[in-house]
Amino acid sequence: MSLDLFGADCRPTLLEFEELATRRGYRRIAGVDEAGRGPLAGPVVAAAVILRPGIPIAGVMDSKKLTEARREALFDPIMAQALAVGVGIADHDLIDRINILQATLQAMRQAVTNLALFPDYLLIDGISQIPMNIPQKTIKKGDSASLSIAAASIVAKVTRDRLMVEYDRQFPGYGFAAHKGYGCASHLEAIAQFGPCAIHRKTFRGVKEHVEPENGDIW
Secondary structure, eight states: OBOOOSOTTOOOOTTHHHHHHHHTTOOOEEEEEEEOSSOSBSOEEEEEEEOOTTOOOTTOOOGGGSOHHHHHHHHHHHHHHSSEEEEEEEOHHHHHHHOHHHHHHHHHHHHHHTOSSOOSEEEEESSOOOSSSSOEEEETTGGGTOHHHHHHHHHHHHHHHHHHHHHHHHSTTSOHHHHTTOOOHHHHHHHHHHOOOTTBOTTSTTTGGGOOOSTTOOO
């Protein structure tokens, strides 16, 4: 359900989206973001975060602008200081089955559902609304415009990176701990040499060319 509270000329600070929603009566405002839409392997992970009003967490910003060490350092403060944090995961099989956009929206819906406090307004990174009957606003580059979305981007990214490090132990040789499943040269070379492993997205270019057809199926 779309409910746009913000004029076209609005140029928000990092908390202005939250403050505008609060002034219009919303009290449980969740920022929602994802990590892992682009990789060739592993899940897409979404997070939803409801911050304590008026108590920003120092250092929180778009996760892509932070080093891995800085994201890790901010993860625990976000988890401890936020009013609620929810995480949703869509695995490689779901991504192959329904496509990356729909899998991302499912992960986002799961993250919102997993919040201990159900939100009354959503701020979502990107242009696609979550299929939920909650007032919401999509924001292009929202992780650079909203503190709640920025916090969600850190939680999603750190959660996914930790999963990929674990997958690196399960599937050695692909370098998942280093590149987290993205299609860098070394990863593409490993796929060509060893073939895709169990967590590769078999419908993605760079992987599907190396998938062996099963039972006459062709990717």
